[in-house]
Amino acid sequence: MAEVMNELNGRNPTLDDVARTARVSAATVSRFINNPAVVAQATAERIREAIAATGYIPNLLAGGLASSKSKMVAVLIPHLVDSMFNATIETMVDELSAAGMNVMLGLTGVSTVRTAELIRAALSRRVDAIISTGPLDAATIELARRSPALFLQVWELPEDPPGLAVGFSHKDAGRDIARFVVSRGYRNPHVVTADGSRAQLRRDGFVEEWRTLGGAEPTEATVTIPSTFGQARRVFSDMRRLDYPSDIVICGSDSLAQGLIVEAQAAGLRVPEDLAVMGFGNSAIAGEMRPTITTVDIDGARIAREAIAAIRRHAASGELEHRSIDVSFRLIARESA
Amino acid sequence: MAEVMNELNGRNPTLDDVARTARVSAATVSRFINNPAVVAQATAERIREAIAATGYIPNLLAGGLASSKSKMVAVLIPHLVDSMFNATIETMVDELSAAGMNVMLGLTGVSTVRTAELIRAALSRRVDAIISTGPLDAATIELARRSPALFLQVWELPEDPPGLAVGFSHKDAGRDIARFVVSRGYRNPHVVTADGSRAQLRRDGFVEEWRTLGGAEPTEATVTIPSTFGQARRVFSDMRRLDYPSDIVICGSDSLAQGLIVEAQAAGLRVPEDLAVMGFGNSAIAGEMRPTITTVDIDGARIAREAIAAIRRHAASGELEHRSIDVSFRLIARESA
DNA sequence: CTGAAAGCGCTTACAG
DNA sequence: CTGAAAGCGCTTACAG
Numbered sequence: 001m002a003e004v005m006n007e008l009n010g011r012n013p014t015l016d017d018v019a020r021t022a023r024v025s026a027a028t029v030s031r032f033i034n035n036p037a038v039v040a041q042a043t044a045e046r047i048r049e050a051i052a053a054t055g056y057i058p059n060l061l062a063g064g065l066a067s068s069k070s071k072m073v074a075v076l077i078p079h080l081v082d083s084m085f086n087a088t089i090e091t092m093v094d095e096l097s098a099a100g101m102n103v104m105l106g107l108t109g110v111s112t113v114r115t116a117e118l119i120r121a122a123l124s125r126r127v128d129a130i131i132s133t134g135p136l137d138a139a140t141i142e143l144a145r146r147s148p149a150l151f152l153q154v155w156e157l158p159e160d161p162p163g164l165a166v167g168f169s170h171k172d173a174g175r176d177i178a179r180f181v182v183s184r185g186y187r188n189p190h191v192v193t194a195d196g197s198r199a200q201l202r203r204d205g206f207v208e209e210w211r212t213l214g215g216a217e218p219t220e221a222t223v224t225i226p227s228t229f230g231q232a233r234r235v236f237s238d239m240r241r242l243d244y245p246s247d248i249v250i251c252g253s254d255s256l257a258q259g260l261i262v263e264a265q266a267a268g269l270r271v272p273e274d275l276a277v278m279g280f281g282n283s284a285i286a287g288e289m290r291p292t293i294t295t296v297d298i299d300g301a302r303i304a305r306e307a308i309a310a311i312r313r314h315a316a317s318g319e320l321e322h323r324s325i326d327v328s329f330r331l332i333a334r335e336s337a
Numbered sequence: 338m339a340e341v342m343n344e345l346n347g348r349n350p351t352l353d354d355v356a357r358t359a360r361v362s363a364a365t366v367s368r369f370i371n372n373p374a375v376v377a378q379a380t381a382e383r384i385r386e387a388i389a390a391t392g393y394i395p396n397l398l399a400g401g402l403a404s405s406k407s408k409m410v411a412v413l414i415p416h417l418v419d420s421m422f423n424a425t426i427e428t429m430v431d432e433l434s435a436a437g438m439n440v441m442l443g444l445t446g447v448s449t450v451r452t453a454e455l456i457r458a459a460l461s462r463r464v465d466a467i468i469s470t471g472p473l474d475a476a477t478i479e480l481a482r483r484s485p486a487l488f489l490q491v492w493e494l495p496e497d498p499p500g501l502a503v504g505f506s507h508k509d510a511g512r513d514i515a516r517f518v519v520s521r522g523y524r525n526p527h528v529v530t531a532d533g534s535r536a537q538l539r540r541d542g543f544v545e546e547w548r549t550l551g552g553a554e555p556t557e558a559t560v561t562i563p564s565t566f567g568q569a570r571r572v573f574s575d576m577r578r579l580d581y582p583s584d585i586v587i588c589g590s591d592s593l594a595q596g597l598i599v600e601a602q603a604a605g606l607r608v609p610e611d612l613a614v615m616g617f618g619n620s621a622i623a624g625e626m627r628p629t630i631t632t633v634d635i636d637g638a639r640i641a642r643e644a645i646a647a648i649r650r651h652a653a654s655g656e657l658e659h660r661s662i663d664v665s666f667r668l669i670a671r672e673s674a
Numbered sequence: 675c676t677g678a679a680a681g682c683g684c685t686t687a688c689a690g
Numbered sequence: 691c692t693g694a695a696a697g698c699g700c701t702t703a704c705a706g
Contacts, residue, residue, distance in 0.1 A: 014699060025677045030701060040675055060461040062699035064398040065682050080423040090417045093444045102458055105442040107430045121439055124397040230625040266627035288567040290603035351683060362693045377691055399683035402698050
């Protein structure tokens with residue numbers, strides 16, 4: 001072993017070094033690493049020992065270049081702080097790890113320009129798949145369409161996705177919320193929308209259905225992404241200042257809803273008796289807040305699993321699927337509304 | 338342009354394709370891409386056009402293999418959900434993007450085994466640097482020490498780091514909290530510690546200093562990582578059930594503190610009059626909660642900037658620094674304690 | 675089940 | 691400022 005280390009002379013051991021100490025060809029070592037079942041027992045044992053003796057760590061740059069498979073997946077999200085996607089991403093990373101793949105993380109900040117740059121960067125690294133959230137410009141859609149990498153959009157169902165989509169209809173979710181609000185007898189909703197395309201779709205669905213059901217024009221407010229807890233303070237004080245008749249606030253996220261509850265309570269209001277609040281996303285806090293928060297549950301873990309399963313199918317077969325998987329959503333009535 | 342596309346015959350354009358259409362050598366195109374200043378104006382223009390015409394996207398796998406620089410940095414954190422590191426990571430990702438580098442994200446789940454696997458995976462991809470949070474086993478420390486990649490530990494200052502460390506003394510932070518609690522006249526702290534090595538250090542610092550200052554033995558509780566909002570419920574009900582005389586709860590994170598405030602208020606207690614609460618981390622909610630949360634601020638953005646600056650220095654010079662950067666911490670007294 | 679050899683698409687001294 | 695050529699460390703038909 002000492003001799004092996006010595007002849008290396010400081011450089012990293014390569015496949016050839018392992019092959020030499022195991023007295024086999026490089027091809028056989030490569031096979032052992034990528035598909036152990038295909039080499040003979042005795043040979044496998046020698047190679048195993050040689051790898052241990054040399055401290056060999058494969059070079060995936062070289063491997064990827066030769067095989068044109070990087071075993072890397074790009075995951076593109078807007079933010080990390082106060083993000084609705086974190087649980088989904090966490091499941092994705094875990095599932096990818098289990099499949100021997102690593103993830104390249106990109107933060108788009110809801111910018112189509114940044115998104116396009118990150119997609120190019122991902123393609124530069126010859127990722128096997130790109131998982132994207134958020135809007136794409138026309139050129140990027142075209143790039144995605146031509147891409148040899150599997151292109152996945154998650155948490156949404158675009159009209160004509162360039163690749164695969166795993167998500168749900170945000171517009172339908174908005175409509176469902178409207179029906180729920182009517183069924184509970186609320187009359188004056190205040191709709192708080194974040195400045196993202198998905199949030200906008202939910203808002204549109206809500207307002208459309210609300211009108212259809214004969215509701216009076218709702219009041220509205222907007223917040224920027226990431227919609228932090230703190231923006232709730234401004235929204236609430238605006239409502240008071242402008243003397244809105246609101247009996248329920250429809251929030252674009254659970255953290256915003258949580259913030260509104262805190263503000264309302266601090267102002268001496270009871271939730272939901274004096275002011276009801278709805279969230280979106282069913283984050284952990286929604287079920288644990290006092291009062292517990294009425295919200296819409298999205299099965300992020302399922303989105304992640306469907307996405308990764310598609311990537312593994314693609315890795316195995318090489319075929320590019322092109323369809324949409326609707327995981328739907330579920331309104332959860334709790335105490336806050 | 339159509340001809341250029343045609344002769345490609347479906348495959349991705351390579352550096353050679355660009356070179357051919359620009360009527361220069363591949364070497365010159367490579368120089369243009371990596372250091373435009375070094376090629377002549379007129380040549381540069383021709384290459385620029387050729388790149389646009391062919392739709393060339395460089396292959397960083399090949400580039401990395403040839404140059405043994407991957408322009409990729411591995412970032413290893415325990416979790417994404419309810420994590421104290423997210424703001425730090427977000428700054429890191431932004432800074433790395435600006436420097437033309439991408440990030441490989443690894444989730445360790447506080448497991449040294451997972452951490453070791455991820456470090457091997459990162460080395461397989463020949464990352465330029467590894468940024469790690471959390472404990473390392475002996476073999477991994479040795480691996481990090483030998484690693485050609487820059488090894489950075491952040492949010493902590495280990496005794497004898499294998500590479501660079503950017504963080505602060507958790508034990509000192511715990512001591513500071515003890516002094517603050519004494520100065521405010523609290524007598525019966527309840528210390529809630531998460532099951533991580535850093536949280537444990539803060540707890541030890543607190544208890545040590547508290548005893549030194551003559552305090553009575555504090556009561557204690559532990560929570561698991563990630564310490565979600567919901568664990569606050571159990572901690573609070575245990576305190577009540579066991580009839581602790583607590584006048585202040587020292588929490589391991591702001592979200593835990595927030596949960597305790599909500600629980601205490603729901604039980605009819607006033608914070609801080611009936612029960613004071615302290616957090617840790619100074620997340621956005623800490624300053625926006627009602628009451629605002631007394632906590633300890635860590636300058637995560639500075640940690641990120643120092644780390645990325647070191648990586649850029651390393652990329653430029655190739656030298657491996659080996660030292661510790663203490664960014665310290667700052668106790669922020671607000672309303673909750 | 676195993677080996678020899680070509681090739682993946684870049685970068686980088688070296689020479690001019 | 692530019693080009694020819696070797697080499698980075700793997701994988702994968704092809705042959706046996």
